[in-house]
Amino acid sequence: MSEPSPALRQPGSLGELFRVFNRLALQGFGGVLAVAQRELVERERWLGRDEFVEILSVAQVLPGPNIVNLSLMIGDRFFGLRGAFTALAGMMLAPLVIVLLLAALYARAAQHPLVSGALRGMGAVSAGLIIATGLKLAVSLKRNEMGLPLSLAIGACTFVMVALMRWPLVGVLAGLGSLGIAAAWWRLRK
Amino acid sequence: MTGLGMHGLSVGDLFALFSHFLMLSLLAVGGAITTAPDMHRYVVGERHWLSDDLFTASVALAQAAPGPNVLFVAVLGFNAAGLAGTAATLLGIMLPSTTLALWATRWSHSRRDTLGVRAFKTGLAPLTLGLLLATGWILADPVRDRPAAIVLIAVTVAVMLKTRLSPLWLVALGAVVGALGWV
Numbered sequence: 001m002s003e004p005s006p007a008l009r010q011p012g013s014l015g016e017l018f019r020v021f022n023r024l025a026l027q028g029f030g031g032v033l034a035v036a037q038r039e040l041v042e043r044e045r046w047l048g049r050d051e052f053v054e055i056l057s058v059a060q061v062l063p064g065p066n067i068v069n070l071s072l073m074i075g076d077r078f079f080g081l082r083g084a085f086t087a088l089a090g091m092m093l094a095p096l097v098i099v100l101l102l103a104a105l106y107a108r109a110a111q112h113p114l115v116s117g118a119l120r121g122m123g124a125v126s127a128g129l130i131i132a133t134g135l136k137l138a139v140s141l142k143r144n145e146m147g148l149p150l151s152l153a154i155g156a157c158t159f160v161m162v163a164l165m166r167w168p169l170v171g172v173l174a175g176l177g178s179l180g181i182a183a184a185w186w187r188l189r190k
Numbered sequence: 191m192t193g194l195g196m197h198g199l200s201v202g203d204l205f206a207l208f209s210h211f212l213m214l215s216l217l218a219v220g221g222a223i224t225t226a227p228d229m230h231r232y233v234v235g236e237r238h239w240l241s242d243d244l245f246t247a248s249v250a251l252a253q254a255a256p257g258p259n260v261l262f263v264a265v266l267g268f269n270a271a272g273l274a275g276t277a278a279t280l281l282g283i284m285l286p287s288t289t290l291a292l293w294a295t296r297w298s299h300s301r302r303d304t305l306g307v308r309a310f311k312t313g314l315a316p317l318t319l320g321l322l323l324a325t326g327w328i329l330a331d332p333v334r335d336r337p338a339a340i341v342l343i344a345v346t347v348a349v350m351l352k353t354r355l356s357p358l359w360l361v362a363l364g365a366v367v368g369a370l371g372w373v
Contacts, residue, residue, distance in 0.1 A: 066220075119365075121363075134319050
């Protein structure tokens, strides 16, 4: 699987690692993942496509922001702990400053009907973007080893408990989550 | 609710905010956004540190800016309690998962095909989906009674599913339509 392609190279320094992660973070509007794949695999050739997918799948199993986990893991692979934190800083610092500046500007202008109207419109779009992501991923439930009916039932229960009943996430994950993992375990074992 | 101050939150409140986000970090299977419903329940519903409108506006602001999606957490903290709030929410959501990720990188590499890891992924996948849809529902809280906003949400979903258009254009469309006072 992870046999190295001939033309792979390595980042030369922590500075280069920082610059590349910074560059891809600043290009990522509405999510960084697609940009990360293009920059790290196709442009810089630090990772083969298989390696990238493998790291991503681990990053997704772990709790926490996927792209943050991904940065840590890739930085760690090249320069150990120093690399992990350098990649993370490259990914987060500049975007953090930008988004806080925007938030401060918004706080000043929030009373203006033009600004509050614009944010309301953008909020509706945000809701739509996240619903669309959920629906796109829902297609993958067809291949879920638990089978479609059970997967759909668990997904629907999650929605009802969290969106409609507004129950705390801890309880939902502990209850329904353990049930899902147990069911998956049982099906996969056969 | 403007400016850089702590908006009346005490140090104890900040610690409670930090602790809640510490816990959410470990529950964020499938990305930070899947814990948004619980952030909303706690910060808006239980503590009243943010209004419905400001919660959704915070997420929208972060989506309009470049960078990882998790930065919406920084904006939530900022709008609840200024820069101290940002420190509380962002460090809270990042510390546990970062520690775990560094530790687990090497450990899980050799075990990615084991039954335990596969059952974890397979069993939680439907919950991740349910949580994404719940997040969309909760973000629409401030506008759900406005027909034009429902149309805007539906258009966004349709464009994202049917085309490869960058989400940036939709965010811009939302801003323009909203500024014109249509939603």
